[in-house]
Each structure stands twice: as structure tokens, then as C-alpha cells.
Amino acid sequence: MALLEIKNLHVAVDDREILKGIDLTLDAGEVHAIMGPNGSGKSTLSYVLAGREGYAITAGTIRFQGKDLLAMAPDERARKGVFLAFQYPVEIPGVAGMTFLKTALNALRKERGAGELDAMQFLKFVRAQAKRLEIGDEMLKRALNVGFSGGEKKRNEVLQMAVLEPILAVLDETDSGLDIDALKIVADGVNALRSPERAMLLITHYQRLLDYIVPDRVHVLAHGRIAKSGGKELALELERKGYGEFLGEAA
Amino acid sequence: MASSIDTRERLQSVTDQAYKYGFVTDIDTDVAPKGLSEDIVRFISARKAEPEWLLAWRLKAYRHWLAMPEPIWSHVKFPALDYQDAYYYSAPKATDGPKSLDEVDPKLLETYEKLGVPLGERALLAGVAVDAVFDSVSVATTFKKKLEEKGVIFCSISEAVQKHPELIKKYMGSVVPYADNKHACLNSAVFTDGSFVYIPKGVRCPMELSTYFRINAAKTGQFERTLIIADAGSYVSYLEGCTAPMRDENQLHAAVVELIALDDAEIKYSTVQNWYPGDVEGRGGIYNFVTKRGACRGRNSKIAWTQVETGSAITWKYPSCILQGDNSVGEFYSVAVTNNRQQADTGTKMIHIGRNTRSRIISKGISAGRADNTYRGLVRILPKAEGARNYTQCDSLLIGDRCGAHTVPYIESRNPSARVEHEATTSKISEDQLFYCRQRGLSQEEAVSLIVNGFCKEVLQTLPMEFAVEAQKLLGVSLEGSVG
Amino acid sequence: MAGDAPFVDQFSAAAPLPALRAGGLARYRAAGLPGPAIEAWKYTSLDALTKLGLLPAGGAPTTLEALPEAALLAVDGYRAVFVNGRFVPAFSALDGLPKGAVVESLAAHIARDPAAAEAALAGADDGTPLVALNTAFLTDGLVLTVDRGVVLDKPLHLVSIGRPPDGQGVAFHPRHLIRLAPDAVATVVESHAGVGGAGYFANTVADIRVEDGATLRHYVLQNQAAEAFHVAAVRLALAARASYEGFVLHIGARLARHELAATIAGDGVDCRMNGLYLVAGSQHVDNTTFIDHAQPGSRSRQLFKGVLDDSGRGVFQGRVLVRPHAQKTDAHQLSRALLLSRKAEMDGKPELEIYADDVRCSHGATIGSLDQEPMFYLMSRGIDPATAYRMLVEAFAVEALDEISVAAIRDAFATHAQAWLATRRAGGGA
Ligand SMILES: Nc1ncnc2c1ncn2[C@@H]1O[C@H](COP(=O)(O)OP(=O)(O)OP(=O)(O)O)[C@@H](O)[C@H]1O
Numbered sequence A: 001m002a003l004l005e006i007k008n009l010h011v012a013v014d015d016r017e018i019l020k021g022i023d024l025t026l027d028a029g030e031v032h033a034i035m036g037p038n039g040s041g042k043s044t045l046s047y048v049l050a051g052r053e054g055y056a057i058t059a060g061t062i063r064f065q066g067k068d069l070l071a072m073a074p075d076e077r078a079r080k081g082v083f084l085a086f087q088y089p090v091e092i093p094g095v096a097g098m099t100f101l102k103t104a105l106n107a108l109r110k111e112r113g114a115g116e117l118d119a120m121q122f123l124k125f126v127r128a129q130a131k132r133l134e135i136g137d138e139m140l141k142r143a144l145n146v147g148f149s150g151g152e153k154k155r156n157e158v159l160q161m162a163v164l165e166p167i168l169a170v171l172d173e174t175d176s177g178l179d180i181d182a183l184k185i186v187a188d189g190v191n192a193l194r195s196p197e198r199a200m201l202l203i204t205h206y207q208r209l210l211d212y213i214v215p216d217r218v219h220v221l222a223h224g225r226i227a228k229s230g231g232k233e234l235a236l237e238l239e240r241k242g243y244g245e246f247l248g249e250a251a
Numbered sequence B: 001m002a003s004s005i006d007t008r009e010r011l012q013s014v015t016d017q018a019y020k021y022g023f024v025t026d027i028d029t030d031v032a033p034k035g036l037s038e039d040i041v042r043f044i045s046a047r048k049a050e051p052e053w054l055l056a057w058r059l060k061a062y063r064h065w066l067a068m069p070e071p072i073w074s075h076v077k078f079p080a081l082d083y084q085d086a087y088y089y090s091a092p093k094a095t096d097g098p099k100s101l102d103e104v105d106p107k108l109l110e111t112y113e114k115l116g117v118p119l120g121e122r123a124l125l126a127g128v129a130v131d132a133v134f135d136s137v138s139v140a141t142t143f144k145k146k147l148e149e150k151g152v153i154f155c156s157i158s159e160a161v162q163k164h165p166e167l168i169k170k171y172m173g174s175v176v177p178y179a180d181n182k183h184a185c186l187n188s189a190v191f192t193d194g195s196f197v198y199i200p201k202g203v204r205c206p207m208e209l210s211t212y213f214r215i216n217a218a219k220t221g222q223f224e225r226t227l228i229i230a231d232a233g234s235y236v237s238y239l240e241g242c243t244a245p246m247r248d249e250n251q252l253h254a255a256v257v258e259l260i261a262l263d264d265a266e267i268k269y270s271t272v273q274n275w276y277p278g279d280v281e282g283r284g285g286i287y288n289f290v291t292k293r294g295a296c297r298g299r300n301s302k303i304a305w306t307q308v309e310t311g312s313a314i315t316w317k318y319p320s321c322i323l324q325g326d327n328s329v330g331e332f333y334s335v336a337v338t339n340n341r342q343q344a345d346t347g348t349k350m351i352h353i354g355r356n357t358r359s360r361i362i363s364k365g366i367s368a369g370r371a372d373n374t375y376r377g378l379v380r381i382l383p384k385a386e387g388a389r390n391y392t393q394c395d396s397l398l399i400g401d402r403c404g405a406h407t408v409p410y411i412e413s414r415n416p417s418a419r420v421e422h423e424a425t426t427s428k429i430s431e432d433q434l435f436y437c438r439q440r441g442l443s444q445e446e447a448v449s450l451i452v453n454g455f456c457k458e459v460l461q462t463l464p465m466e467f468a469v470e471a472q473k474l475l476g477v478s479l480e481g482s483v484g
Numbered sequence C: 001m002a003g004d005a006p007f008v009d010q011f012s013a014a015a016p017l018p019a020l021r022a023g024g025l026a027r028y029r030a031a032g033l034p035g036p037a038i039e040a041w042k043y044t045s046l047d048a049l050t051k052l053g054l055l056p057a058g059g060a061p062t063t064l065e066a067l068p069e070a071a072l073l074a075v076d077g078y079r080a081v082f083v084n085g086r087f088v089p090a091f092s093a094l095d096g097l098p099k100g101a102v103v104e105s106l107a108a109h110i111a112r113d114p115a116a117a118e119a120a121l122a123g124a125d126d127g128t129p130l131v132a133l134n135t136a137f138l139t140d141g142l143v144l145t146v147d148r149g150v151v152l153d154k155p156l157h158l159v160s161i162g163r164p165p166d167g168q169g170v171a172f173h174p175r176h177l178i179r180l181a182p183d184a185v186a187t188v189v190e191s192h193a194g195v196g197g198a199g200y201f202a203n204t205v206a207d208i209r210v211e212d213g214a215t216l217r218h219y220v221l222q223n224q225a226a227e228a229f230h231v232a233a234v235r236l237a238l239a240a241r242a243s244y245e246g247f248v249l250h251i252g253a254r255l256a257r258h259e260l261a262a263t264i265a266g267d268g269v270d271c272r273m274n275g276l277y278l279v280a281g282s283q284h285v286d287n288t289t290f291i292d293h294a295q296p297g298s299r300s301r302q303l304f305k306g307v308l309d310d311s312g313r314g315v316f317q318g319r320v321l322v323r324p325h326a327q328k329t330d331a332h333q334l335s336r337a338l339l340l341s342r343k344a345e346m347d348g349k350p351e352l353e354i355y356a357d358d359v360r361c362s363h364g365a366t367i368g369s370l371d372q373e374p375m376f377y378l379m380s381r382g383i384d385p386a387t388a389y390r391m392l393v394e395a396f397a398v399e400a401l402d403e404i405s406v407a408a409i410r411d412a413f414a415t416h417a418q419a420w421l422a423t424r425r426a427g428g429g430a
């Protein structure tokens, strides 16, 4: 059984069709990359996977671990192991990053039947993960994402992923806005999470990320469809040729 | 509080005495008839064996009250109060109250569960008639001893009238005059309970007052009168209220709190108010009309009010600071949550009289359901308040499109060297914030609670630790069902 | 009590539209002159006005030797001049108005079509005491109508001069009607000034309707004589996508109040109301605004700045109401006052009343003196304290004038403001 199975997914926003029949299957242990021009629907796909409101599923199905993902509330999906690293992480004033992470982790652990971590255990665990991503205590104490730079927000997303240990991680342009060193650090963080039980969907514009995180498959999303799929060499090809060949065929 | 036990004993002894006023009621009951009259005022005073001057003061207040108009300026609506349809002294035990926990509204019990109220306290809070002997009695005695060693006086106001009349005479009514407003005036005429605190010169009160006694305080809500005096160089932190929703048969609560800080003294007064708010349709619920005011009389004195207001059908209160002493500081931190049909009109007054006086106001209003939530405040800088400073931040959060959030600040400055700054914003919990939290596995209600707590953080962090944790839970519980 | 209200005994049933005016009188009588007892007038008292013994303007002169300096604006435009509330054609210049833009005096309008006039006039009277008083005594004013899509090519300058007869005060109650049909565009500048030493009371009501997509720029220079009482009520109705840019510069008058009540009755409205008040001596200046967001998706912006010297007193009351369902409202308001003297006073009451959740509403208010830091900075660059002080006060004031989008009018207002600023000395209360 595939971990994630998207079939003929059609999605509309305000009566405008954005995804026009996506088929995509991820097996456990796989990493797939999705590339594609701006506005082609990549974030839309990620939001639909996470269950954001405002997207009408006009046709198609999504099964996660064999279950109907679309029937689940967003928090239920999260507790089942679906994680989205947001393209634009949200600021939540007054809520310390640590507090937030602890609340989220305990919600997850409860679902998985693991006991809640006490404050010391939690702190130790998060600090260890944060250290790898070169995130200081100071940042963890601050209100969630408030006043963070673009790159800091992205690193914070990866930290959350590392702490929450998802089964399916969708990273929406997590590499955008990172400096060269940070890209390396984040990629190392992601690679550390690669495991036979886990699958990842990387949305990116840059071939460079895929030098660090080598994908099993690369898909091109254009005009709401998977226009082409291939191995990692497809990314190199796109880098050379651009999206020209996909842009002509407007739906 | 600790003293309420003593108070009861004292009352008993007083009522056992021959009664010198020819009041018609059967003397060996504790009950005065319904309604308000000069006789009732005399009855209360006599039962408490009060000195002549205090009776005279009560009567002056009562007579003034008769002619006083109801305050009409606040943003709250309710049917006219029937003052004759209430008990002003030891109301008889409600016969229709629940007999056991099985008869208590399961919703209420659920709330206690969520707030982590110990089992033993639940029955009491829910108004079940029990002749409980509180565990806290022994605790109370231990702490009393410790306070006595330091010379701290902490007792009921009735006891203070007997034991420390000079302090009562000097300070009671000196911050909130009996004629201040209709509700305070009524309180002055008929107050029956409340606390008295005196911290002697240079003493730092060794504990947060009233934390351990809150359960005992549960039954003293209606016409409470509190007087706290911090003598030169002293410090006290006083906690009032309880996070668990409390039922009370009395609809009208009109408390008065007076604080006096002398030179270099500091008073921190924290309140968590969670009186019964009425049901979803707004039936029942307490009218909480409170007058709280502190006078920073001395140089370098400081008074800080923190309040978390989640209960009551109507909240009408403006804990204020009169900054008389040079360099004195007033602070007001407030979270007011209204849900369903609740109405809150609350804020503060900062009156800058002395030089270099400073004030800071942080108000967070949260409105949900069909509730109305108003911040009303006054900052007044008088001509002699050289170098005075005020900073005010009022933020409102709306949850749903059928509630209201209002900000009505009055800002008056008559000194060019003073600086007054006021900011107010209105916002809602964004869909993006909610979704972000839910993507991380938080339920809708956890997400709302988390975001709201973040919104209120600046205020909550001024609460004493133990209270803060309870208050956080309370915010979540108060807003349950408001989203989605 | 109400029967004692000033002016009531001056009512004349003989003048035109007696029924309309009698209605206004009754409402005014019931309320009396407003004062601190009512919330909307908390900080402003008209007691001094009642001591003046003002006569109705009926017999007062309607002529002038020349327009007073205080009313002049170096702006090329049409001009309509009123003396003691009466239209004076001799001083006016209304030739060449574009087709579809009509200017008429209210008196002429009433004479021509009393029924239509009566219907048009009834709208603005919301029963507030001074508007009701204005209704009771209205005789003249400006009627500006701009047809659909018509652009008034030059500003219309409305000059209002108070000219009390020798040794005697006078009261007048002009009523202006401004109607912009859909997509019309107009700029109206008012200047208010006086001649002669006696007191007078100008109680003006401007009733303005800006229809769908129309744009009105409305600037007011209040530069009344030292003994004048100036109360101007603007009643503004804004339809969908309408745009209103208002500005008031207060310099003169013993007591002045500019009161704007705007109803936003459609989406996409842009309503701006800004002002600057320069107050000295024992002047009292009150700006009161009420923006009623009755429909979703509109925007309002307010900036009021004041400089208060001597025993001057400033008042700012700004209320923003967002009604249920007026979602996506974006309302912001800022009040900033500079106190230059120990005796000056500023009272403010910015107010938000919000009944919709998906909105962005905020207000801010500050009161204080000049910051020491910029003062020090300028002095450290060799500028003497008096100059530095003037520069900073001017910088504070000019920021408000920048809100005026028509450059010529901004410059003309700046000239008046600078004349006032030049009279300020350093060191008042700093
Ligand atoms: N809530 C919405 N309302 C209206 N249009 C929307 C909404 N969300 C997405 N769209 C539109 O859907 C299209 C796809 O958007 P999406 O964000 O999925 O693109 P993307 O592939 O992630 O682009 P990028 O590379 O720039 O991040 C765009 O045209 C976008 O404008």
C-alpha cells in the first residue's frame, strides 16, 4: 500500500479551477520533488493535503495510509503524521515558540499513545534538535515567528518538523530565503529525517536544493497538472531549459 | 479568607447578645427581611456591634444613595434593578439549591474538571449546601501566626472595625468616598464583609495574601469591602477571586476596594473574576458593579492592578490609581473576556497629580458570541504633574461577527512636560493562525486558547505564578464553543 | 428650562419655509444649547456665547469694503462670498462654470422651488441641537450641484465673513448643500473670517452627498475674528466607491468646533478627514468626528494635529463605528497634540465601537511637548534654540498639511499656518 495516493484531484478556489487532475503516489521511504512555475498550484496542493479551508475538492481522492485524508480535520491529519512546512509561516504574537512546540508535540504523543514529555525532557529534546539547525535559545523564547527574518522562519519550520517527526512531510519552498550556509544546515536536517517509514514532498524552485536532498522522483506541476515526471536528472534539465515547453499548452 | 471563620464566630456572639435596636425581626435568626431601608442599615450595624460613627457613616451613605441616579454612561444594558427584592444581610439558604453534586448542572462540573478544581472544592463552588469544615482552617491559622510575627494585620473588615478602629476611621472612605457613585454608595450603607490589610512600615509581607483562603471567600461576594494600607516602605501582593465559576444567589454584587500606599510602599492587587455569567441566552448571571481605587499617597509609591475578568453577566469596574505622591507609579493590566450574552464595561482611571508620576495601562478585551466588551479609561494629567508619563495600549480581539468591542479612552493633559501615549487596535483571530496551529495537531479549541493566551500574555505574566497558570486555562474554557 | 434657550425668542414665522424651521426650533428648544452635560460636548461649553446677546443677522450689513486678508487664499478658482450668512454676488466670481456644475444661493433656490428646497433641507437635520438651531434660522447658503461624471475644473472658494454691526454681536446660520452625482469630481475650499471687533456666532451646516464613484475634496480654513464663535457641522453621506478628502485648519475664533459626521453607505469608500489646529491666547478649539461604517469594505483615515500655546485649549473627539456586517472595514485615526505652555490643555477622546470581526481598526493619541532629542540635535549643528524650536514646531504642524492633496491649496494653507507659527516664541513651556 502506498503511503500517499492522490488520484484525479481537482481543486477550485472561488469557482476557479486550480488543480485539474493530479495523480501522485508516494511510497514510504521516498522523497519526491515538485517543481513548477509560479502560480501553477504547488502551494494549493500542499494546503489541500493539510486541510486548509477555502479549497473546494471538485473531484478525486487522497488516501493516506489507506485512509481517506480528505475526511479528516486539519489537526487530525497532523496528529496522524502529516506535516506541512509552510511557504509563508504565520506569526502568532505572545505565544513562545517553545510553548507552541510543546503543545503540538504533546497533542501528537497523546495520539500515538506515548506519554507527555515533562518540561525537562522536552527541553533537552528540542535543544538538541535546535542545535543541529543552529537555532539559539533566544529564538525559541521569542513569540512564534514574530519578527523572524525570512530564513529564520524557514529554519523554525524545519525544527518543528524535526521535533514532531511526521510520517509525511510536505515542504513548501523551505529553501527559499535561506542563505547558502543555512540551506546546507536545513538540508542536513531534512536528510537526517529520511527513513524507510517516512515520505517527503519537496516543493522547490531550485535545483540546488536537490543537490543536497536527492529526490527519488521529480514532478513538474504546470497549469494544475503533473506535466512531466522523471528522475533527479529532470531537475537539471529544467534548470537548463526553464519551463518554456510547459507554458504553451494553456488549459 | 481566614477571617471569615472568625467573622462567623463573632457574628454569632454578637447576635447572641441582647439587641438594642427595636428591630422587628426575630433576633435569634441571622436573617433580615428582604428589602432595603434605614432599619436594615441599622440592623446590619447593630449585628456587627459597630461604633456610632460607623453607623452614622452608613446612614449618611444610605440617605445619599436614595437620591442618587444610576450611572448611565457605560455601554451595558440591563433591566432596572429592584433593590427591594434582595437580601442585604445573611440571605436565607436557598431551598431550591442543589442538594448534592448529582443535581448540579453537568456543564458546570465539566468546567471544574477542565480547570482542575479539586474534588472537595467542587460541591462548595457549585453551591451545594454542605456544612463543610474546611481543610484550610488549620492552614489559615499557621499563616496567621506568620503574619502576626511580622506585624501584618489581615482580618475581616468587621473585625478590624472592632480591633483597629483608628485605622478604619482614618482610611475607610478616604479613597472611595461614600458618595462616589451609586453602587459604591450602596456598599457604604450595607457592606457586610470583606478584608482588611495593614502592612507596617518597612515590612515585606511574607506571602501572597488570600491565595490559601479563596475557598472560604467564596460566600462573601455581595457587598464586600476591602481596605488595604501599605505603610511606608512596605510591600504586599493581594489575590482576590477564584478561577472556578462560582454560583451565587445574589444577582447584584457591589464591592468596594480601597488601597492606600504611603511613601515607598507597593501594593499589587490581582483579581480573577469568574462569577456565574448566566447561560448561553444570558439568563441569570451576576451583575458585578465594583468600585476599586488606589491612592498612591506617598512618594515613590506604587499600585499595580491586574485583573482577569471572565465571569459575570455584567462587569462594571474601573480599578484606578490616584497618583498623588511624587514619582508614584500606577499600573493596570487587564484581560476581559465576554462570551455569549455577557457585557463588560471595564477600564481604569489614572489621575496624575504629583511630579514625575507614571502610569501604564495594558488592556486586552476579547469578545465572542453576542457579547459586548468595552474598555473605558481616563488618563488625566493635572497642572502640577511635571514630567508625568502615561502609556496606554488597548487591544481588542473579536471572535465571530455578532459581538462588539469598544474602546472609549478619555485623555486629558494640562502639563506641557507630561507625555501621554495611547494606542488601540482591533483584530480577530486570523484563519491563517488557526490553520497553522491545527496543522501542528492542535484542536480548534486548543488553537483558540493558545492564540488568545498569546494575545493576553503581557497581562498574564504580571499575575503571580500559580494564578497565571489557572488564568490561562480559564481563558480557554471561557471561550469554548466560540469558534467554528 | 428649554424655553430659556438662547435665540428661541428671535424666531420668525414670517420667513420662508416656516414649517421646516419650526420643526428645527422645536428640536432645538427641547435640547437647549449643548454643553458639557452631554457626552458629545463633554469638553466644550458655549456659556460665553450666551453672554454675548447676539442679534439675528436679518438686519446686519451684507456689504464689505474688501475681503479681509484672513480669508484670502492664493488659489485660482470660482468664488462665492457670504457676509453674515447672506450671499453677496458683487464679491463672487462664478462665471465659466463647466456645464453640469451649478452654483446657486440657497435663498434663490428656496424662492425658485420651495418644495424641492424643503425636501433637500430636511435630510441633514439629525436633531443635534445646533443643527436643529441652524434649521430654525436658515435663510441662505451655497447650493452646489455637480452632475454625473462632470469635473469641476477649478476649486470653488466659499468665503464666509462675519461682520457684526458696530458694537453689536450677530448670529448667522448658513446652510450649504453640496451634491455630487455619480463619478462627479469637485474641490470646495471654505475660508471663514471676520471684520470689526464685536463678537459673532457662525453656526454653519454643510450637508454633503457624494454619490457612487464621485470625489469631493473639501478644505476649510477657519480663521475667524478673535471674538467669534464658530461651529461648523458637516453632515456627509458617501455612496459606494465615493471618495472624500476633508481638511480643517483652525487658526482663529475665540471658540471653534468643527464637527464631521460621515455615513459610509457603500463599499469601496475612501473617507479621509484631517486637520491642524493652532491655538493660543484663551482660544478653545474642538474637532469632533464620527465615521459611521455602515457598509463593508471601506476605508477611513484621520489625522489631527494641534499646537497649543498660552492658555489655549484643544479638544479632539473621534468616534469610529463599525456596524454589524461592515466587514473588511479599515479605519485608522491618529490625534497628536503639542503643548507649548504651562497653561495649555488638551482633551481627547478617540473612540472605537466595533461590531464586526474581520476589520482593521486602530487609533492612537499622543499629547506632549517637543522631544528634547531633535532639539539637541539641531542645536549641536549650531542652530540657536529659538530657531530650532520654531523649526520643530513647524515640522510637527506641516506634517498635517501634507495630507492636503491639492498643492496650491496646501501652499495657501501653509502660508496662513506659517504666519501663526512666526508669532510663537521659544520657551513657552518647554
Ligand atoms: N485563496 C485564493 N484565492 C484566489 N486565488 C488563489 C487562492 N489560492 C491560490 N490561488 C491562485 O491559484 C493559483 C495557484 O496558486 P499557488 O499558490 O498554489 O501557486 P504556486 O505554484 O505555489 O506558486 P509559487 O511558486 O509562486 O509559490 C494562483 O494563480 C493563485 O493566484
Ligand SMILES: [Mg+2]
Residues within 6 Å of the ligand: A042, A043, A044, A087, A172
Ligand atoms: Mg507556492
